[in-house]
Amino acid sequence: MVAASPPDIAAKLAILKAEADREWQQRQRKPNTPPPAAVPTPTRPRRRVAAAVLTAAALVVLPFVVLVRGAVYLYSARHWPTGLALLAAGALTLGVVTAYGAWLSRRLTGRARLSLVAKWIALPLVLGYCGHALLFLAREHAKGDGVRAEYRAAHPLLRLALSTLMLGDHDLVLTDLSRVPADYPAMGLPVYDRTLHYRQADGWTHAVDLRTAGRGGVTNGLVQVYFWAMGFRTLRHVGTADHLHVELPILTP
Numbered sequence: 001m002v003a004a005s006p007p008d009i010a011a012k013l014a015i016l017k018a019e020a021d022r023e024w025q026q027r028q029r030k031p032n033t034p035p036p037a038a039v040p041t042p043t044r045p046r047r048r049v050a051a052a053v054l055t056a057a058a059l060v061v062l063p064f065v066v067l068v069r070g071a072v073y074l075y076s077a078r079h080w081p082t083g084l085a086l087l088a089a090g091a092l093t094l095g096v097v098t099a100y101g102a103w104l105s106r107r108l109t110g111r112a113r114l115s116l117v118a119k120w121i122a123l124p125l126v127l128g129y130c131g132h133a134l135l136f137l138a139r140e141h142a143k144g145d146g147v148r149a150e151y152r153a154a155h156p157l158l159r160l161a162l163s164t165l166m167l168g169d170h171d172l173v174l175t176d177l178s179r180v181p182a183d184y185p186a187m188g189l190p191v192y193d194r195t196l197h198y199r200q201a202d203g204w205t206h207a208v209d210l211r212t213a214g215r216g217g218v219t220n221g222l223v224q225v226y227f228w229a230m231g232f233r234t235l236r237h238v239g240t241a242d243h244l245h246v247e248l249p250i251l252t253p
Helices: 006-029 045-076 081-110 114-135 145-153 156-168 216-228
Strands: 174-178 207-211 234-238 242-247
Touching: 045 156, 081 114, 081 156, 114 156, 114 234, 145 174, 156 207, 156 216, 216 234, 216 242
Parallel strands: none
Antiparallel strands: 174 207, 207 242, 234 242
């Protein structure tokens, strides 16, 4: 076997070096490809469902909050007359319901139809609901016919709040609305002259007692929180029986 001569070795080394330089230059000319973006972790389906449910619930509840809390605020904090407070809160609620209807109309037909929705959908809904709330008390929500007969003597804002709560609490029972001084001895209690169960100067009673017996502590607590959030005063106490007392404060000059 004949050994390669030094010139041959040098030539081969030169060829290898040239090929290495050419390959290095080709790599240098290739664009720097950024690393692939990280795939975002998909939101868990349960969280999406929970968020959708909470959003829908908030949208459903909002008109009732505007109506009840708005009227109580205008009456109690701004000292507006009862009728004017109801009218203003109803107008605000009408705006909310109209906005909902216009959004749904746009989604379904491509047109908002504000005037049509306000006149033929939102206005009848708001007027019908307020009329029903102020005039009607179902038999299952009253302790007896005497309580039903006294319902329209309660302050309109109190009736509005009660009727709204009944939409979600089908077991709510009113046990007492209107009283006269002679009712206290009949119940074995001393006469209390400052109770808001009496008819006040505006012609309405401002208090109602609600049954708590046979209802869970969580349910009774949520009812109390509801009335507190709507601007009413509440007191859980025992007179002739355990009950929740709810009252609308009297306006002071």
